[in-house]
Amino acid sequence: MTPESFSPTGTHDPTAAPPPGCPAHGIGPGGLRRLYGPDAEDLGAVYEELRAEYGAVAPALLHEDVPIWVVLGHTENMHVVRTPSQYTRDTRLWSALQDGTIKPDHPLMPIVAWQPICCHAEGDEHLRLRGAVTGAMSTIDHRGIRRYINRATQHLVNKFCEEGGADLVAQFAEHLPMAVMCEILGMPEEYNDRIVQAARDMLKGSETAIASNEYIMEVLMRLTVRRRTDPKEDFTSHLINHPARLTDEEVAQHLRVVLIVSYEATANLLANVLRVVLTDPRFRAQLKGGQMTVPEAVEQSLWDEPPFSTILPYVAKAETELGGQRIGQGDALIFGIAPGNVDPRVRPGPKANMQGNRSHLAFGGGPHECPGQDIGRSIADVGVDALLTRLPDVQLSCPEHELRWRSSISNQHLVELPVKFAPKPQQDVMQRPSINPVPPQSPNNWQVSSRQPEPAAAQPAAVPTPVAAPEQARRLSVFRRLLRWWRGD
Numbered sequence: 001m002t003p004e005s006f007s008p009t010g011t012h013d014p015t016a017a018p019p020p021g022c023p024a025h026g027i028g029p030g031g032l033r034r035l036y037g038p039d040a041e042d043l044g045a046v047y048e049e050l051r052a053e054y055g056a057v058a059p060a061l062l063h064e065d066v067p068i069w070v071v072l073g074h075t076e077n078m079h080v081v082r083t084p085s086q087y088t089r090d091t092r093l094w095s096a097l098q099d100g101t102i103k104p105d106h107p108l109m110p111i112v113a114w115q116p117i118c119c120h121a122e123g124d125e126h127l128r129l130r131g132a133v134t135g136a137m138s139t140i141d142h143r144g145i146r147r148y149i150n151r152a153t154q155h156l157v158n159k160f161c162e163e164g165g166a167d168l169v170a171q172f173a174e175h176l177p178m179a180v181m182c183e184i185l186g187m188p189e190e191y192n193d194r195i196v197q198a199a200r201d202m203l204k205g206s207e208t209a210i211a212s213n214e215y216i217m218e219v220l221m222r223l224t225v226r227r228r229t230d231p232k233e234d235f236t237s238h239l240i241n242h243p244a245r246l247t248d249e250e251v252a253q254h255l256r257v258v259l260i261v262s263y264e265a266t267a268n269l270l271a272n273v274l275r276v277v278l279t280d281p282r283f284r285a286q287l288k289g290g291q292m293t294v295p296e297a298v299e300q301s302l303w304d305e306p307p308f309s310t311i312l313p314y315v316a317k318a319e320t321e322l323g324g325q326r327i328g329q330g331d332a333l334i335f336g337i338a339p340g341n342v343d344p345r346v347r348p349g350p351k352a353n354m355q356g357n358r359s360h361l362a363f364g365g366g367p368h369e370c371p372g373q374d375i376g377r378s379i380a381d382v383g384v385d386a387l388l389t390r391l392p393d394v395q396l397s398c399p400e401h402e403l404r405w406r407s408s409i410s411n412q413h414l415v416e417l418p419v420k421f422a423p424k425p426q427q428d429v430m431q432r433p434s435i436n437p438v439p440p441q442s443p444n445n446w447q448v449s450s451r452q453p454e455p456a457a458a459q460p461a462a463v464p465t466p467v468a469a470p471e472q473a474r475r476l477s478v479f480r481r482l483l484r485w486w487r488g489d
Contacts, residue, residue, distance in 0.1 A: 026046070028061040028065045029061070029065055030059075032059050032060055032061050032067070033046055033049070033050060033058075033060050033061065034060070034061045034065070035060050035061065035062060035068075035070070035409050036061075036062065036063045036409065042407075043309070043338075043407065043409065044338065044339075044342075047070065047072055047336065047338070047339040048339075050070060050072060051072045051339065054072075054325070055072075055073070055323055055324055055325075056071070056072055056073030056075070056076045056322075056323035056324070056343075057069055057070070057071055057072065057073065057076055057322050057323030057324065057325045057327075057333075058070050058072060058325075059325075060334075062108060062312075062409070063106065063107045063108055064102075064103070064106060064107075066096050066101055066102055066106070067096070067331075068312070068313065068331075068332045068333065068334055069322075069325065069327060069331060069332065069333040069334065070310075070333075070334045070336055070339070071322070071323070071333055071334060071335060071336045071339075071340070072323075072336050072339040072340065072343065073323055073340060073343050073345065074340045074341070074343040074345065074346045074347075074359075074361065075343075075345070075346075076322055076323045076340075077335055077336055077337070077340040077361055078361070078365055078366075079322065080314050080322070080333060080335060081314070081335060081364055081365040081366035081368065081369070082365055082366040083366070084122065084366065084367055085317070086316065086317055086318070086320055087314040087315065087316060087317065087333065088122050088314065088315050088317055089119060089120050089121075089122070089313075089314060089315075089368055090114065090120055090121070090122050090315065091112050091113065091114045091120060091313060091315060091332075092114045093315045093317065093330060094112070094313060094315045094330060094332050095328075095329075095330030095331065095332075096332065097112070098330065108312075108409075110209070110213075111312065111410070112312065112313060115253065116250065116253070117129065117250075117253050117254055117257055118130040118132075118133055118254065118257075118368075119257060119368065126367060128244045129244065129246070129250070129254065130367070130371070131242070131244055132239055132242040132244040132246055132254070133239065133254055133258065133371055134371050135238065135239075135242045135244075136235050136236075136238040136239040136242060137235070137371050137372060137375075139233075139235070139238045140184060140235065140375065142374065142375075142378065145180065145183075145184065145375065145378060146378055146382050148180060148183050149176070149180055149378060149379055149382040149383055149386070150382060150386050150432060150433060151429045151430060152176055152179040152180060152183075152383075153176060153382070153383050153386040153387060153390075153433065154386070154390075154427055154428070154429040154430075154431070154433055155179075155429045156171065156172050156175055156176060156179075157172075157386075157387060157390045157391070157427075157433075158426040158427065158429065159171065161390065161391070161423070161424040161425070161426060162423050162424065162425065162426065163423065164420060164421060164422060164423040165397060165418070165419065165420045165421070166418075166419055167416045167417060167418050167419075168271070168274050168387075168417040168418075168419055169271050169414055169415065169416045169417045170416060172270070172274075172383075172387065173267050173268075173270035173271040173274065173414075173417070174196055174200060174267050175196055176266075176267075176270065176379060176383050177262065177263045177266035177267050177270070177376075177379055178191055178195060178196045178199060178263050178267075179191045180375075180379050181258075181259050181262050181263055182195070184234065184235050184375070185220075185223065185234060185235050185236050185255060185258070185259060186223065186227060186232055186234025186235060186236045186237060187219070187223050187236075190219050190223075194215075195215075195216065195219065197212075198212035198213075198215050198216050199212075199216065199259070199260055199263050199264070200264075200267075202216065202260070216256060216259070216260070217252060217256060220252045220255045220256055220259070221248070221252045223236055223252075223255070224236065224240065224248050224251045224252045224255065225248065227240055228240055228248065235258070236251070236255060239251055239254065239255070258372060261370070261372075262372050262375060262376060264307065264308075264411070265307035265308060265370075265376055266307070266375075266376045266379045266380060267307075267413075268305075268307035268308075268411060268412075268413055268414070269298065269301060269302070269307045269376060269380045270379070270380055270383060270384065271413075271414040271417060272301045272304075272305040272307070272414065273297055273298055273301045273380060273384050274384060274387070274417060275403070275414060275417055276297075276300075276301060276304070276305075277297070277384070277388070278394070278395060278396045278417070278419065279396060279400045283297070283300075292355065294381050294384050294385045294388075295377065295381045296355055296356070297384070298377060298380045298381055298384070299354070299355075299357075299358060299360070300353065300354060300355065301380075302360050302362040302363075303341050303347075303354045303357075303360045303362075304341075304350075304351065305338075305412070306337045306338055306341060306360065306361065306362040307362065307376075307411060308337060308362070308410055308411050309336075309337055309338035309409075309410065309411050309412060310334050310335060310336055310337055310338065310409060310410055311334070311335040311337065311364065311410075312332070312333075312334045312335065312409070312410075313332035313333060313334060314332070314333045314334075314335055315330065315331070315332050315333070316328065316329055316330065316331045316332075316333070317329065334409075335361075335364070336361075337361040337362060337364075340361045341360050341361055341362070346359070386433040387433075389433045389434065389435060390424065390427070390433050390434075390435075391419075391421045391424065392435055393421050393422055394419050394420070394421040395419060395420060395421070396417075396418070396419055396420075397418045397419050397420040398418050403415075403416075403417070404416070
């Protein structure tokens with residue numbers, strides 16, 4: 001695929017790209033928009049410019065001016081991921097990799113290089129590898145995990161609750177998903193600051209990213225070898241013992257995929273939900289007033305700020321047409337999650353309330369749809385609810401415009417979320433998170449109403465208790481026990 005094939009007019013300017021700082025720096029060969037460099041700080045605006053110019057599918061350039069198609073339409077994105085007969089995740093078919101346009105040291109090579117894992121497999125091999133992963137996923141005790149999320153949240157909040165302030169990204173959102181995933185994989189002893197830092201570092205493309213990846217692979221390979229001889233009731237053991245008979249290398253590689261993708265997506269989701277709760281009065285009012293539950297708030301965030309803004313690449317197996325564009329055989333396409341979520345054909349406005357609608361693209365679709373999305377939702381639902389219960393008076397401790405993001409073509413990561421609150425005592429991590437009644441809350445405090453015990457009705461001492469009260473209390477007790485069982489408490 002060449003830049004010429006992107007130009008509907010056939011015009012192509014072979015001159016060198018303008019230097020950084022020039023107004024035309026975001027424009028590359030053929031007048032195509034670059035999705036990297038200074039413009040990457042606001043890719044949302046770039047996507048909307050491309051939509052206005054080209055429609056649902058637009059040509060663009062990756063790092064080092066590698067041509068690619070950006071799928072901007074919701075319907076077109078779903079067609080790509082749900083039509084494996086036309087589009088594949090096997091990057092070995094990508095023309096730019098076959099002809100050397102993408103060099104071995106390309107900045108995106110860790111993302112686009114083919115690996116023998118289910119994410120890049122097709123056909124029978126995909127069924128074998130994906131079947132092992134989904135089979136192991138099906139053994140997870142979701143109610144037990146929700147209880148563990150509550151305990152992990154208690155543990156994290158206990159570390160800063162007495163301080164009256166915290167950074168909810170570094171001290172909460174980046175730790176809770178890793179603690180939970182280490183428990184699910186069967187290596188809770190490996191959860192520490194080092195593995196959290198390594199997971200975050202390997203996705204940044206930093207100078208130490210390769211070393212971080214090697215550390216995580218060492219941890220996962222040790223776990224694989226240990227569980228091969230000493231199986232337990234955990235995800236890793238079930239993956240090893242699946243009839244697909246994965247090799248140790250295949251097990252470790254899939255553990256890495258599950259760990260890193262789940263961690264990164266959920267860490268971003270947690271940070272995004274908490275930021276909106278702390279900065280959007282309407283969102284907070286809906287949550288406080290019961291018009292929106294925490295799970296519904298999470299789904300709204302998946303529409304507005306999906307944890308991964310794009311997935312790349314999908315590759316066309318043969319020449320085809322998509323969104324009015326001719327896609328050549330071997331051409332690569334970006335699965336545009338963020339731009340697809342704001343497609344005006346499916347959403348009246350970029351911030352429209354999508355309550356009750358789960359048709360967002362955050363977890364993909366088709367044969368490569370995220371198999372662990374329910375775990376991610378549980379971590380966000382329970383974690384946010386428990387945190388707000390422990391810190392009902394939490395509020396942002398800096399102006400909203402001072403919040404900073406680290407952006408890339410794959411996602412937008414909130415750097416920090418500083419908050420303040422009245423100091424709170426620590427709580428028993430084995431107990432359900434609860435509001436500390438001392439000191440009393442100010443009238444401006446807020447909390448998730450579903451977490452609060454209903455106050456007993458005030459009655460004068462002289463009024464006798466109705467005869468029906470014991471039966472009424474018994475029924476209420478049964479209902480509450482059922483509700484706790486449903487929530488996994």
